[in-house]
Structure formats: C-alpha cells, structure tokens
Amino acid sequence: MRILGIDPGLATIGMGLADGTIQEPCALEWLTIETKAGLPLAERLREIEDDLNAYLKEMQPELAVIEKLYFSVNEKTALDVAQARGVILATVARTGIPIIEPTPPELKSCITGDGSADKKQMQQMVKMLFRLDEIPHPDDAADALALAAFGLFQGKSASLIA
C-alpha cells in the first residue's frame, strides 16, 4: 500500500511517501512544498492546493496520513497552519483516498512507544524503521515519513477509520 504522510504547515509542508509492509517498510521519497512569506495568504494557500494536487495525481497514494492540530505556543502560527491544513484536507479528500489523522502523541507513541518522545528520538526511529543512511532532511520531511510509517502500522484498519 502506497502511503503519503503530510506534515501540515503554511511556509513548509512536509511530504513523505512510503510503501511496503510493517516488516519491510520502504521510504520512496521525501520532500517539502514551500510557499513564500511575502505572498498574500490566499495565494500561498492556492499554491499549496496546486502543488499537492499535482503530486497526488503523479504519485497516486492509496492512503494519506495528515497530522492533527494540537496546540499551541504561538496562536498566530497555529491559525496559519490551521488554514493551510484545511486546504490540504480538502485537496486530499477530493481525490477520494482515505485519510487518517493521528495527533502528535498518537504518532509518537506508535513510532517510538513513547507519546512524549522528542524530535531527535522520532527522527532516529524514522531512520531505523526505513533503514536509511541518514536522518531525512529537512525536519518536516522526516516528520512526514513518520506519518507515512504510522499509516503502514494502521493501514489495515484505514478503511474503517476514514
């Protein structure tokens, strides 16, 4: 099952594509969609929709794992991320593929066994799980691969959750 993990953001959206099984997970690629801070918000959101649409069309994932919002230190940032996440959700929903939405503690717990794991622990586990030579960069892409791995673990029940 080909799974796309998406770490929502406005300036940087992390994307991680994986397939294989829980026993043999395979990281196909990881990347980011980026938008420029100088542009009007509406333009940045439209760009996210266009870029994500093109990617979904090209890569044809069968399941999307989009991290849930969970907050937050900075309210302004939270609202920006939330607006971007809305566009991401609607864009993926349009393709008809199932979506699962773990919270950060659910994701951490699934990947490391510890719901309060820190960024470093998560990145190390992503590297180990996918047998990579290095921790994937940038951080947003590593987070997205963790989400894709979550999808591999949960994939069997995805049609029930979505």
Place this chain on the structure above:
Amino acid sequence: MRILGIDPGLATIGMGLADGTIQEPCALEWLTIETKAGLPLAERLREIEDDLNAYLKEMQPELAVIEKLYFSVNEKTALDVAQARGVILATVARTGIPIIEPTPPELKSCITGDGSADKKQMQQMVKMLFRLDEIPHPDDAADALALAAFGLFQGKSASLIA
C-alpha cells in the same frame, strides 16, 4: 461593483452579496453554506469548496471580503474555523478576484464608527445601510452583508490591498 462578503465558519458560512455604491448600497441576497457536524472534517471542507465554487461561478462577484480570524475563547472552534477559512480563501483566490480581509474591529469601525460595537448594533446598521425591512437572518448572513458593505466602502482601493 458586485461584492461578496463571507463570514467564515465550519458548520455555517455566511454569504452576503451586494452591489451599488456607498450612497446607494443594494443587498442582492444573503444565505449560508452549511455542513453537517457528523461528517469527517475533510468531507465538510470539500463540501464548502464545492458549494462556494458553484456560487462564485453563478454570481460572478468582482470583489470578495473575507473576515480575518481574531481570537478567541474556544481554541477547538478557532482551529475548525481556521481550517474552513483556509479552504474559502484558496477557493476564492482560484477565481482571481481581489480579496480584502478586515479584522472584526476594522469591520465594526467601518460600519458603525465603533470598533467594539456589539452584534445588535452591527445588525441594526446593516438593516439601515441596505434599507431592509428586517434584520437579515441568520446572524452569519447578516455578518456577511456587513462585510459586503465594508467592501463597498473600501472598493476603490481594493486593487491596491489585494
């Protein structure tokens, strides 16, 4: 100039369509887009996009006025509204029409002269401005008409703001 005011929300989106001039403003119609609480968030966002798209295509507004987020008592609600607002912004941006985004105090100040006006004062002014027989219902649609009126006041500079 035909102006669409949009009051963002997840369960209820207020829409108010106006044209005319500041001297003779005309409320063409007001309505709401609604989504059901029981549906998955992604589905509700997709519905908002579909309904808004159809409306924009049919009514061809030349300017959209979309209220800015401004916060907030209830964080969960704020994040839901923000996710819906992202979809609304991206959908309108796709049509290419200019968008202006007043904050609630800017809107209140423009319509009533008082940046901290309450809901009742705003609704009374909307009724008077557009020479309506009654206060428009529901509240979200009245708010949207206030936004459209803001657009009439600001319309001349819209191409600069957008």
